[in-house]
Amino acid sequence: MKLLDFIKYIVQSASYGVLAAVILILLVPELRTQLANSTFVQGEPTEEAPLSYAKAVNRAGPAVVNIYSTDINNSRSYARTARNNTRLGSGVIMDANGYILTNYHVVQNADLVSVWLQNGQRYDAVLIGFDIFTDLAVLKVEATNLPVIPQREDLDSLSGDVVLAIGNPLNLGQTVTQGIISAIGRNGLSSTSYLQFLQMDAAINEGNSGGALVNTNGELVGINSRKFTQRNPQLNVQGIFFAVPYKLANKIMQKIIEQGRVIRGWLGVDTRQLPANNKGFIITAVTPNSPAFKAGLKIGDLVYQIDDIAITDVPQALDIVAETPPGTTINIGLYRKNQALTIPVVIAELNTIPK
Incomplete structure (x- = not known):
């Protein structure tokens, strides 16, 4: 009898629970909608949202600028007409008051440097200083309330992290390439070798130099710098690109702003x-x-x-x-x-x- 009483008790409890759930669903229409969406729609399983990095790009993209550097050649060999040579690059707005990080080779020996924001605004830029060892330069534009790249001072990148390279390759407009960090770099001032840089396989082409390397939260991981080069042209090297780690790039920028150069x-x-x-x-x-x-x-x-x-x-x-x-x-x-x-x-x- 005790066993039968126990079974009866279980059945009654389950019945009360089912009855309460049915009454609750009938009284609250929103629950019926949520239940339908979480299981089946017209008899078919709902599709999961596709994996996307759009949120990261939306956070970081407005702070990545296009940079055009112009060299004016006034040599007599060109008679009266000066010839202009314009180079293409990218930059990252690090401060709302107009400080921009880019690669030094993007603006090296330039007579005029112009910066274009993604909203179409154009500014003339002044070179504050540069560091040849890390190939970084700091520009300044006269503007306020600029979009700033998301930054986290305690950010540490790891091999295997997914990263996005944002820049203006071949002047096609802002473009995003995706990859992973293949090897991590150091954050000290001494090294001038590739070991100092983040190695990744997100493609960097002409015009990407100086752009942002960000993680999937849109936070700045590094400044895109260069493609791996070597003396043997017969070896077809692919998927090896480099960026200056954020901590080192930020350290270099602060020293340039304070001192005009990096003293080692x-x-x-x-x-x-x-x-x-x-x-x-x-x-x-x-x-x-x-x-x-x-x-x-x-x-x-x-x-x-x-x-x-x-x-x-x-x-x-x-x-x-x-x-x-x-x-x-x-x-x-x-x-x-x-x-x-x-x-x-x-x-x-x-x-x-x-x-």
Whole structure:
């Protein structure tokens, strides 16, 4: 009897639940509509919304501008008629008051630079400064309330992230290409190699340079820079493109705005990374008359520390030096013939070799 009573109780409870649901559906018409939409429409399953990056493009696109740089050749060989050479590129509005990031090669040696917004507005731009090592330049237009690219200072990109390259390739108008980050770059000031850049397979063509690389939220990931090039023209390389990481690009921009250029510290040594699991690096060459030369650093010295920072690899050490203001003394901890030494070195400015 107890089992029968339990079954009866379950059946009654289920019946009450079904009855309550039917009454609720009858009393609230909106529930019937939602139920129909969530299951079947005219007897057929509803289709899922297609995957789209339109929201990201709508957020970022208005802040990506077209840049036209004109060189005016007044050479006598062209008689009385000056010949103009116009180059095409893209740029990214980083600040509502008119600061724009682009590639230096887009505006290099230009006599006139014009910026076109996506709404058709045109502005003349002034070159604030540039950095040849990262191929970045900062432009300024006299305008306010400009659309600004979404930015997140703590953004860290990872290999495999989906990215969108926005620019004006071949002057076709604003165009979006899609890809993934193939390898991540560094954010320090020292390196001038491809290792410093984000590698991705989103296509970059002439006119894309200086445009925005954004994630699927429309946030700035980097400044599109270049296609991979090499000395062997017989190799057909595809799908390797580069962008300056956002954190590095923003750092460069701030330095250019504040100082008109990027000032890097310089030590004056060539280095070799130690084998895996070994910290530090070995000095393989010392530039004559450099800070390292004047301080007495020697070939074969094993550097393991700069000031109080333990050195894990060469890029870390070079970034520390590059971001040290010229004229600053740093203490380099090293081993020389199994003897631990600490040698003070006065850092100089890169490309400024004291006589």
